[in-house]
Amino acid sequence: MTLLYLARHGETIDNAREIMQGQTPGNLNEKGIRQAFRLKEEMAGTRIDAFVSSDLRRAVQTCQIVMKAHRQQEIDCTPLLRERDWGDFTGRIISELQNEPWPENVESLEDILQRAEQFIQYIRNTYPGKTVFAVGHGIINKAIQSVLYKRPMKDIEKMANAEVRILKI
Numbered sequence: 642m643t644l645l646y647l648a649r650h651g652e653t654i655d656n657a658r659e660i661m662q663g664q665t666p667g668n669l670n671e672k673g674i675r676q677a678f679r680l681k682e683e684m685a686g687t688r689i690d691a692f693v694s695s696d697l698r699r700a701v702q703t704c705q706i707v708m709k710a711h712r713q714q715e716i717d718c719t720p721l722l723r724e725r726d727w728g729d730f731t732g733r734i735i736s737e738l739q740n741e742p743w744p745e746n747v748e749s750l751e752d753i754l755q756r757a758e759q760f761i762q763y764i765r766n767t768y769p770g771k772t773v774f775a776v777g778h779g780i781i782n783k784a785i786q787s788v789l790y791k792r793p794m795k796d797i798e799k800m801a802n803a804e805v806r807i808l809k810i
Contacts, residue, residue, distance in 0.1 A: 676803035724778035
């Protein structure tokens with residue numbers, strides 16, 4: 642069994658502005674940096690064998706901060722942990738999208754769940770019996786839990802920025 646500490650990145654400039662980031666790189670804001678340092682302190686006493694992150698900057702920044710409490714210097718970056726691709730909604734203010742029809746280029750729920758399943762298999766195959774700390778994003782983290790627990794995504798509670806959940810894979 643692999644123990645996965647699944648975290649969401651710290652708050653970003655666009656999170657605070659309520660902008661749909663999708664697969665844009667993003668940057669942590671001051672609050673997000675503080676959140677990541679709190680997460681570093683929370684994880685300091687935990688043995689971590691590997692650090693895995695979405696390849697998007699906001700997740701990598703969070704992972705780099707948490708790593709400072711450990712001796713590992715390498716992050717395994719993967720696009721499997723990327724946030725949902727919001728297509729033409731990317732960069733727009735979330736509250737303005739409520740009555741808009743969904744663009745055809747938004748990543749489908751089925752594709753997100755398939756990516757989540759691929760991530761779980763990747764972790765099982767690459768880190769069997771290890772303890773892994775991984776930084777992802779709100780939607781993909783929900784999808785990972787949905788697949789793992791065999792529950793609809795709507796039944797998985799949203800993760801706050803810099804929140805961590807422990808999953809047995």
